[in-house]
Amino acid sequence: MSVATNRALLLVAIVLAAIYLFPLYWMYLTSIKTQSAIFSVPPQFLPDTPQWGNYATIWELANIPRYMWNSLVIATGVTLITGILGAGCAYVLARYRNWWIDMALFTVLMLQVLPPSLMVTPIFVGFSWAGLLEYPRFATVLAISAKTLPFFVILCRAAFMTVPRELEEAALVDGNSRAGAFVMIVLPLARNGILIAALIVFMQGFGEYVYSASIIAENRLQPASIGMTNYLQPNQVNWNAIMAYAATYVTPVLAAFVILQRQIVNGLTAGALK
Secondary structure, three states: OOHHHHHHHHHHHHHHHHHHHHHHHHHHHHHOOOHHHHOOOOOOOOOOOOOOHHHHHHHHHOOHHHHHHHHHHHHHHHHHHHHHHHHHHHHHHHHOOOHHHHHHHHHHHHHHOOOHHHHHHHHHHHHHHHOHHHOHHHHHHHHHHHHHHHHHHHHHHHHHHOOOHHHHHHHHHOOOOHHHHHHHHHHHHOHHHHHHHHHHHHHHHHOOOHHHHHHOOOHHHOOHHHHHHHHOOOOOOOHHHHHHHHHHHHHHHHHHHHHOHHHHHHHHOOOOOO
16 A cells, blocks of 8 residues: 555544544543533633542542452453353364354354343343342353353354364374363463453453343442442532542453453454464
8 A cells, every 4th residue: 555545544543543532531531620620611621620539539438449349259250151161162163063053153143142131131030030139149140141151152263263173183193082182282272362252251241230230239249330320319410420430440441451452352353364
């Protein structure tokens, strides 16, 4: 491509990045504004007197440590269940091709398009019948795992397809079983794609709202996504405090994406080329 084309594409990329990142910038900016500065006309793009104390206030009043711990517990449980069940399923879909496997893959893809708002009612009824609602956090982990499992399987299947079959066949000739070849050969070689899929699943579990709001009624077990709505007041909205809460909640996720962005791209594109 010519230099002019490269510059035009770079300009388009910068504009799109600015549009995408502006809400994040506005969230962080609002979190350190005063209430009057938030509604000033024209708007302030750099606050005159940053209110850093908003973070300390919201950390204490909204009980953020407890909510963040609950989110961490739920996300960790979702990642473990999804990883254990999804790795084997993805391996089978990557290695064995027949009519039944194709139907299973189609079913996995269809499950991925179902929204949580559609799945939450039958899941709630089933959990109620099984008595799992007595353990709301565990029930929430199971519900979120059912949603994230198809996505994890699709990504890991692409990672497993990059591992040459000849390596497995050599392990079988040396006396390994199929399970041994999977654990000793395939998993280490596909670990990059598996870890990235697990990271994305963890972030989905960390920020999930619908299942948590529907299943967890006890305040002390609710995650941070529910804690934000609990902090909202019916007659008054402190936007700077709410944005400080949101910034505290999303900053760890953003930091993980920034640090691991190269590995995430490599994991998502695994299997795209031969």
